[in-house]
Amino acid sequence: MSIPFSEPPLLQGQPSPYYSQKHIEFQRACRQFITSNLTDHAMNWEREGKVPDEVFSRFAVANFLVPHLPAPLPVHWLRRLGIDTLPGGLKAEDFDCLHTVIYFDEMQRSGLAGIPGSLSAGMTFGVPPIIRYGSKELQERFLPELLTGKKRTCIAITEPDAGSDVAGLTTEAVRSQDGRHFIINGAKKWITNGIWADYATMAVRTGGPGAKGLSLIVVPLKDYPGVTTRKILVGGQNTAGTAYIELDDVRVPVENIIGKEGEGMKYIMTNFNHERLTVAIGVARQARVTLSAAFKYCMKREAFGKTLISQPVVRHRLAKSGAKLESLWAWLEQIAFQMSKMSKDEVDIQLGGITALAKAQAAKVLDDCARCSVLLFGGNGFTQSGQGEIAEKIYRDVNGARIPGGSEDVMLDLAIRQLLLRYQSKIEEMGRSGRTTGRL
Known part of the structure; x- marks a missing residue:
């Protein structure tokens, strides 16, 4: 018998109108893997202030990063990459939003938000715009390594002077004279996973003021000319790799734009x-x-x-x-x-x-x-x-x-x-x- 309030009704054996046997099998697989590879070590990692790098790779190899994506999953891409089956024997095409509930609930069982946060931001927030809006060429260049966890990304929207007011972002991307690059200047702040990310799905201003001037673009980060990244110490979740990113004349190919310019x-x-x-x-x-x-x-x-x-x-x-x-x-x-x-x-x-x-x-x-x-x-x-x-x-x-x-x-x-x-x-x-x- 579990301590009162420690588990949701489904895990207390109570009937539910929402979940099928496939959901229950998925939950059991998540509980087993996440407990041994994350939850059991979370408090020690929290005290040390860092999640070991190999944990991300371990999750990637076991296909435990994929459930961070929104349902329905990009089945075509997953099959191309040899990812047919998710935890619990679940077929990728059967993954729905209730599996999302189960997965994120299990990921947080330690109670320490920074620990699962160290793995999640890129796949949860940075990859979906590429899947949904990226050109075929852009997807071919980035999705194979991102979906398999060989590379890491993040979502970079918030700025020092613009948080919830997304339309007020000022990081600017101007086309080079030859029209082949965007030259980006500005800064991004409070970027979860930013200190480890190879790329950022970044909101930039390619047009005039307001929402209509914003675009999304894939920006290389790690060891890329003009990019400086440093860790920010925050009030909680310090293991999630929160970063301040400065961009000084960063040249990014125009082909890295996600979808249409001005629709960011x-x-x-x-x-x-x-x-x-x-x-x-x-x-x-x-x-x-x-x-x-x-x-x-x-x-x-x-x-x-x-x-x-x-x-x-x-x-x-x-x-x-x-x-x-x-x-x-x-x-x-x-x-x-x-x-x-x-x-x-x-x-x-x-x-x-x-x-x-x-x-x-x-x-x-x-x-x-x-x-x-x-x-x-x-x-x-x-x-x-x-x-x-x-x-x-x-x-x-x-x-x-x-x-x-x-x-x-x-x-x-x-x-x-x-x-x-x-x-x-x-x-x-x-x-x-x-x-x-x-x-x-």
Whole structure:
């Protein structure tokens, strides 16, 4: 029997309308491999501040990097590269968004976001735009090594003066006189995995101000002329290789442009649903880890002659945080199920606002559960070692959930604006068709 709140309902043996036997077999394979190759070592790596380089290679060889990609997977490319089967014997064409839920939940079982983050950002966020929008020539040059883990990439959007305001980016890419290169100048900041990446899928300004002037381009990083990369120490997730990237007259072939020039904002936006959902899934697991650790501690820790769990105020704290956690998880499973039944275009239109809202809510739930855990651990929760070490470390990760991937207040506002826009467009559509009732 598992500690309360330590596992989602499916893993407690409870029935679910969402998961099939294939999902369960996939989960078992993920649990076995990720536990022995990541989770069991995560705390030591967190203390050392680095995940060994060979871990990425180990995941790549075992095809455990591929599930970072959004569903449906690029089956044609995977087959060309000899990747027919995923963990648990799952066929690549059968991978759906519920497998994404399982995978990212398992990757975060240590509760330490930086550890899985050291492996994830490139495949999760940097590769999908190349798959979806890259020319055949661009894909041929980059996808074979990226999909097999022989090379690493990252997503480079955020800048020192432009974070959630993507349309305000200033890193500039100007065509050379012979028209064969873009010459890039600017800087990118808070770039996860940037210190290890061979390439970056980078947002640059190729046109005028605003969103219409943005493009996406593949920029070589490692030992490339004009590129300087240095690690940034952040408040949490320090093992994720967060980097500051400076670009000084960096010459990149024009053939490295992803899709059409000037459509970078569109390409960025279409990958946000996957990014925000995966963040929310991982954050929910972090909340599970810290809340269940506190629950276990309260069952054995004595104060005033009885265990903490015997105190009504303690049970009240656990109950409030647990209710928020389980409500969040039910919502995330519902969103993932809807995504598995809808086309990409339908998801972008109908679930963009909802996914942004879920990402913001997940971070708020983690904040609540982490604070609850630290308080119940008492002095142990304020210490970087010992019984409350996990609570202290997860609490430091809270702002890494509330800010990256779209800061909390921006996500809340974006959600309402998108929901309002969809409502208004439906009303207008009904007016044009002469209908006065019906489903919105």
